[in-house]
Amino acid sequence: MSHPSNGLDDTVHQRTRLGILTVLAEARRADFTYLKTTLGLSDGNLSRHLQVLADAGYVEIDKTFDNRKSRTWVLLTRQGRQALSDELDHLVALIDRVR
Amino acid sequence: MNHHEATTLLHDVEEVRRRVRLDLEGLSFPLLLFGVLLLGGAVTVVVVSGLALAVYWAVAGPAGGAATAVYFYRRARSEGVEPDGLLPMAIGLGIIGGSFLVYALALRVDATFAAATPFMVVAAGSTMFALVERELRFAGVAVGLGLTATALGLSALTPMAVSATLSVAYGVIFILYGLTFRRSTRDRR
Numbered sequence: 001m002s003h004p005s006n007g008l009d010d011t012v013h014q015r016t017r018l019g020i021l022t023v024l025a026e027a028r029r030a031d032f033t034y035l036k037t038t039l040g041l042s043d044g045n046l047s048r049h050l051q052v053l054a055d056a057g058y059v060e061i062d063k064t065f066d067n068r069k070s071r072t073w074v075l076l077t078r079q080g081r082q083a084l085s086d087e088l089d090h091l092v093a094l095i096d097r098v099r
Numbered sequence: 100m101n102h103h104e105a106t107t108l109l110h111d112v113e114e115v116r117r118r119v120r121l122d123l124e125g126l127s128f129p130l131l132l133f134g135v136l137l138l139g140g141a142v143t144v145v146v147v148s149g150l151a152l153a154v155y156w157a158v159a160g161p162a163g164g165a166a167t168a169v170y171f172y173r174r175a176r177s178e179g180v181e182p183d184g185l186l187p188m189a190i191g192l193g194i195i196g197g198s199f200l201v202y203a204l205a206l207r208v209d210a211t212f213a214a215a216t217p218f219m220v221v222a223a224g225s226t227m228f229a230l231v232e233r234e235l236r237f238a239g240v241a242v243g244l245g246l247t248a249t250a251l252g253l254s255a256l257t258p259m260a261v262s263a264t265l266s267v268a269y270g271v272i273f274i275l276y277g278l279t280f281r282r283s284t285r286d287r288r
Contacts, residue, residue, distance in 0.1 A: 091108055
């Protein structure tokens, strides 16, 4: 039997990206400002992590205009939900292995 | 990755979940709104008539649903996080449509029982809302309200007395729970 950490997805297995996916799994969508405030990130930091998740197909980024102001909404994709679920399963398995 | 890191990550995930769920809390507004509407229904049935109550809910039900949808839409825009509204919307439409349908069917059997049926549907819908929001205590309260409605529907009371009693009981409980959810959400933030 392989060690549970062997199944960890490097894209998701990172505190900030795991946080982004967790927020999005609870909601239909969240905007850039909400993610930044909730996770305590800077604009640049959040942008970089979102790009990694978008490139992996885990989130969709939707830029809209709201009262002439641009607004960036982020949505979790089906693959993103699965990746989050797999990551959490691996973490639980890793903890259980030590118990 | 070691055991400690995995535990810390899972703890962080739980903390983020808790925070987002608080931001998305969705029971207090509809409970307060429909609690007030229920008390309005009690006044209508006592002061005017049972038929007036049906007309009242034909207007107040959809209007309350629309007001709730607008509230959530505006909140999502201002806070930047939007709940998945499909299931709650389906439950809300089910309560409004189901109440009238079940009432019309039950009226063929017994007027007192028919008067209680919309409240049974509301209790069933409220239980579903509570489960969606993971508020098990309120789900238990909603089941209790449904059982009370069933008991009154099978009693010897007049239809008007059943409607008035249940409107007041549901209205007061909805308002109390709405205020409780609002306060506890504010305190836990």
